[in-house]
Amino acid sequence: MLTFIGLGLYDERSITIEGRDALRGADRAFMERYTSRLSGADRGTLEAEHGIEIETRDRAGVERDPEAILSAAEGGNVAFLTAGDPMISTTHVDLRLRAADRGIGTRIVHGTTAEAAASSLTGLQNYRFGPATTLPFPYAHRADGLPASVTNTLDDNRDRGLHTLVYLDIKVGEDPAGEEADREEYMTADVAAGLLSAEYGDVLGVVVARAGSPEPRVEAAALSELADREFGDPLHLLVVPGDLHQLESEALRTFADAPTEPTEPV
């Protein structure tokens, strides 16, 4: 049995009780650290909290070489851990399909998501978000300007008056064979706002830093202005609101120190 468990947003206490019980009952536990991570707890903290040894896997160790995980799941209860919800990333759907192909039962224990937090903490209504997008590091994008995947999503959503959640790029041990196996790089919201400012400088943005932590930071201002601020430790998210309803404007002014003018309700 292969149980995909979402660790939630921040630390060792962000997991659900159901997830904790499933983890504690596992024979072996693997954790991936390339689609997201807990910023408030490391592997040692998780191991101590849950009394189980946790083996980390980089992208290649899951996608190109899933054999260790699958054969363990054929013979026992295996927990596969991911920050957030375990199936938000495409790559884990692939792992689940491989398991099913081999007749291994799978189960999903959901975790809290950045998406829900982005809506919850800002007061922007969940049903008024369009599709999300991910802003890559410029060196990963390998071209000038903003990627079309980002501008198309932002423009389409804005045309429909919808909010856009912008995930910020994460690079963790992308080159495990090389010198950069231990590299961890998280795009911060000021950098993201700076990149977006090239085309959307006057547009209102909302930064959500450390969602799910005891003291998340939420700040709304023009993107060009957010580019000059600092928001502390990762992980950061950026939301680009579409049209604002009155309650949303009020929430942004109250909980995100939004300036009055750009958040007037439509």
Added chain:
Amino acid sequence: MLTFIGLGLYDERSITIEGRDALRGADRAFMERYTSRLSGADRGTLEAEHGIEIETRDRAGVERDPEAILSAAEGGNVAFLTAGDPMISTTHVDLRLRAADRGIGTRIVHGTTAEAAASSLTGLQNYRFGPATTLPFPYAHRADGLPASVTNTLDDNRDRGLHTLVYLDIKVGEDPAGEEADREEYMTADVAAGLLSAEYGDVLGVVVARAGSPEPRVEAAALSELADREFGDPLHLLVVPGDLHQLESEALRTFADAPTEPTEPV
């Protein structure tokens, strides 16, 4: 202090450890039962699990008369409980703003959401969902045919190739002064598929029943066909996929018994 705590999707173990600790540390706990509910646990189970008395509130008891909650939060630690994530519903943003107006500190402890589960359990990619919509009971809609709010969202999303999560109407004790104070009504997915079939009969739908439970049920078929099936106890969700990528088609065939033809990748 007013702490909004998400109970997650299904039962008393769907809450995060952080949420459990916040609930156990509260002086008083209120729970609303009108925007969603746990289908696997009642109030008594929650009280026994967490060792705290929980007072339930209907819509009027929160929206029209929040005084009891706010004055308790002025003098102590109050937990306000909601199934799913605590801020998915607009109405709770309003309560948080009222608290802030009175100088009461607020905190949000996130919960797992139907939205994440709908993506996770179906294998449909989260970043390819457009805005969600809610399908009301025909008697609540008070007009013939499907509401424009539903068809516009579905049509706009389908035009963009995006998936749509359709929340199904819930009516709980809507008329607390009258005879229907204890009425609970949950639209089931077969009824929803039947209503949608009027305009989208040949379109592929995916039912997710009892998301977050140990044995969720996920079935994909034409909406007109789903209308003739039964999916057991609530809560149910319905997803109307847009264009399908290959991995999504494969996931629907493997995990939702989708027929081959309508799920060919684009």
